[in-house]
Amino acid sequence: MTEPVAAPKKKIVLKRAAGSSSSNELPPCKIKVEFVDNDSSCSTSIKCGSSLCVNQMATIESAKYMTIVDQESTIDIKRVIEMTLNLGNTELSYQPGDYISVFAPNTHNHVISLIKRLSLDENKLIKIESIDKTFELPNHLKKVNENFNNKSSTIYNVLRDLVDITGIPSKKLLKLLSENSSDSNDKLELNKLSSIEGKEEYAQMINNRVTLLCLLDKYKSSNPPFNHLLELINPLAPRDYSISSSPLSMEKGTLSFVFSVVDFKLSSTPSQRILGHCTSWLEKTGIQNNKLSSSPSSNLENSLNDLNINDSNEIRIPFILKPSPHFHLPPVDQLNRPIIMIGPGTGVAPFIGFLQHLSKTTSTTTTPNPNTWLFFGCRSEKRDFLYKDTLESMLKDNTLTKLITAFSRELDTENNNNTAIVEPTCGYVQEKMIEHSKQLFDMVVNQNAFIYICGDAKGMAVGVRNSFIDIVKQELNCDEKQATDIFTNWIKEKRYILDVWS
Numbered sequence: 001m002t003e004p005v006a007a008p009k010k011k012i013v014l015k016r017a018a019g020s021s022s023s024n025e026l027p028p029c030k031i032k033v034e035f036v037d038n039d040s041s042c043s044t045s046i047k048c049g050s051s052l053c054v055n056q057m058a059t060i061e062s063a064k065y066m067t068i069v070d071q072e073s074t075i076d077i078k079r080v081i082e083m084t085l086n087l088g089n090t091e092l093s094y095q096p097g098d099y100i101s102v103f104a105p106n107t108h109n110h111v112i113s114l115i116k117r118l119s120l121d122e123n124k125l126i127k128i129e130s131i132d133k134t135f136e137l138p139n140h141l142k143k144v145n146e147n148f149n150n151k152s153s154t155i156y157n158v159l160r161d162l163v164d165i166t167g168i169p170s171k172k173l174l175k176l177l178s179e180n181s182s183d184s185n186d187k188l189e190l191n192k193l194s195s196i197e198g199k200e201e202y203a204q205m206i207n208n209r210v211t212l213l214c215l216l217d218k219y220k221s222s223n224p225p226f227n228h229l230l231e232l233i234n235p236l237a238p239r240d241y242s243i244s245s246s247p248l249s250m251e252k253g254t255l256s257f258v259f260s261v262v263d264f265k266l267s268s269t270p271s272q273r274i275l276g277h278c279t280s281w282l283e284k285t286g287i288q289n290n291k292l293s294s295s296p297s298s299n300l301e302n303s304l305n306d307l308n309i310n311d312s313n314e315i316r317i318p319f320i321l322k323p324s325p326h327f328h329l330p331p332v333d334q335l336n337r338p339i340i341m342i343g344p345g346t347g348v349a350p351f352i353g354f355l356q357h358l359s360k361t362t363s364t365t366t367t368p369n370p371n372t373w374l375f376f377g378c379r380s381e382k383r384d385f386l387y388k389d390t391l392e393s394m395l396k397d398n399t400l401t402k403l404i405t406a407f408s409r410e411l412d413t414e415n416n417n418n419t420a421i422v423e424p425t426c427g428y429v430q431e432k433m434i435e436h437s438k439q440l441f442d443m444v445v446n447q448n449a450f451i452y453i454c455g456d457a458k459g460m461a462v463g464v465r466n467s468f469i470d471i472v473k474q475e476l477n478c479d480e481k482q483a484t485d486i487f488t489n490w491i492k493e494k495r496y497i498l499d500v501w502s
Contacts, residue, residue: 030132033227036125051318052161053103058085058317063286067384079261090253096353097327101238103318104278122156140235163233173232183221239278244349246357258349327499335370338449344377347455359399377406377429430463441475457500
């Protein structure tokens with residue numbers, strides 16, 4: 001029985017390897033790009049006021065750093081920013097737990113560099129049509145034609161707003177570069193990267209954050225046609241952030257959100273600094289608009305040149321509001337049940353909105369304050385305890401019943417030694433849950449509590465799940481399967497609610 005099964009597996013592998021050779025050409029391009037001279041007297045690059053992605057544009061009302069970053073410290077503390085936006089429309093509505101989706105553009109330097117490398121005219125208008133009857137233009141390319149009549153669909157704006165020119169190139173894109181290389185070595189190297197045989201090299205390329213522009217700089221003989229590039233480059237995706245405010249506590253048409261700035265050095269190339277596409281743009285925009293004081297440790301001054309700015313106009317934030325399908329407070333008639341919130345780091349954001357909403361609701365109606373517990377974790381109480389003053393104030397006015405904190409690392413400040421120490425009081429939220437096993441069990445099992453978890457999917461959320469199962473095992477003295485079945489029922493009853501990311 002084993003031989004007949006094993007033989008086809010070998011054939012499949014061989015067939016795939018053969019199919020990845022240079023004879024496996026890309027299918028013909030499915031779109032046609034028409035270049036049109038632009039006779040507009042206005043600047044064709046929409047510098048600060050608009051976007052091809054969406055019509056809704058917000059302005060920054062305020063922004064502030066919420067963490068203390070010290071480059072000399074052995075604790076790696078990320079820059080976390082709270083930003084308050086004026087949405088420009090008082091009719092827009094949201095609930096605590098919803099998201100704001102931000103459409104950050106590609107940087108000016110990246111766009112101009114790519115345009116020069118492809119020998120294009122940034123001010124040319126373009127129109128796109130499908131030349132394959134079975135192929136419908138994707139939504140991001142439809143936006144090119146939607147913006148043609150208003151003279152906005154220039155090459156510059158399309159590359160700035162609609163396609164992910166700094167993302168990891170797909171294997172199809174690598175194949176395109178290979179097929180359009182005149183140098184035989186360039187062709188072979190790019191073809192290998194696009195094949196199964198080059199999977200290790202491709203994995204290394206991903207680890208090193210190699211972009212399309214990096215490849216075009218390295219393989220100078222590659223000159224891919226613009227229409228095929230537009231077809232194969234991934235669309236520029238918005239980034240979602242949990243709203244950290246309640247509409248009841250804000251002026252109409254405003255909201256707040258919190259984000260951690262992605263900024264790290266590659267282990268393989270320590271001199272290379274990787275910045276998050278959207279978070280770094282938001283940070284630099286806040287600084288440029290004089291809403292955010294420059295962090296002394298962020299070294300952002302040199303990179304401000306990347307922003308698409310050539311005048312004193314205020315940069316606006318392209319956005320849409322995105323309702324959460326499930327991550328909302330319980331109905332008012334169920335607020336007699338406890339609410340357990342678990343949100344380390346920026347995962348605390350929606351719970352600030354929850355608590356603000358509860359505070360306003362209970363103070364203006366006969367609704368009693370529910371029993372609310374919050375588990376919050378970070379690295380250092382002194383450096384990245386987000387919303388510390390706010391949470392302590394909510395404890396005093398009984399909006400928040402109990403706050404349990406976990407600090408995974410602290411600094412030896414008593415001895416003027418800026419090194420990390422681990423004390424018995426340090427730990428993670430899932431460990432703190434075990435310390436409150438009896439109370440949690442009573443609230444969840446006997447009082448039908450709602451449980452909300454927000455944050456990292458791989459580490460924290462898995463750890464929290466395991467802690468709850470351990471709590472059930474411990475309190476009921478039952479086995480793993482019985483505890484897991486009880487836990488699974490909480491999910492089925494829609495009272496174990498997740499908002500996690502990886």
